[in-house]
């Protein structure tokens with residue numbers, strides 16, 4: 001079975017199913033440091049990554065842009081001095097899809113090799 005951080009996103013179709021109540025605890029266990037937030041009724045995955053300064057935060061942001069473009073699935077990215085807040089959800093279904101868990105795991109992989117982590 002492919003682990004989340006080696007998987008790839010499928011196309012975001014408007015009729016795709018959201019992650020079920022049964023799948024959610026199984027998937028969230030695989031990305032242990034991510035939080036579930038609900039904003040305007042939309043369930044999202046969120047995690048804050050800390051860096052030594054803005055330059056390193058911006059470099060991580062740009063690296064996230066690269067993998068997002070490659071996968072055709074994009075996060076919310078709040079880039080501040082010393083930290084980046086990454087938020088994943090599927091706009092097309094206004095909630096969480098397996099793609100979001102894949103990209104959260106891929107985000108952790110990018111962060112592992114990012115310079116200037118705190």
Ligand SMILES: C[C@H](O)[C@H](O)[C@H]1CNC2=NC(N)=NC(=O)C2=N1
Nearest residue numbers: 012072073074075089090091092
């Ligand atoms: C046309 C384009 O591929 C779609 O709008 C993609 C772009 N990136 C996306 N990213 C996210 N997070 N959710 C989407 O539904 C989504 N849709």
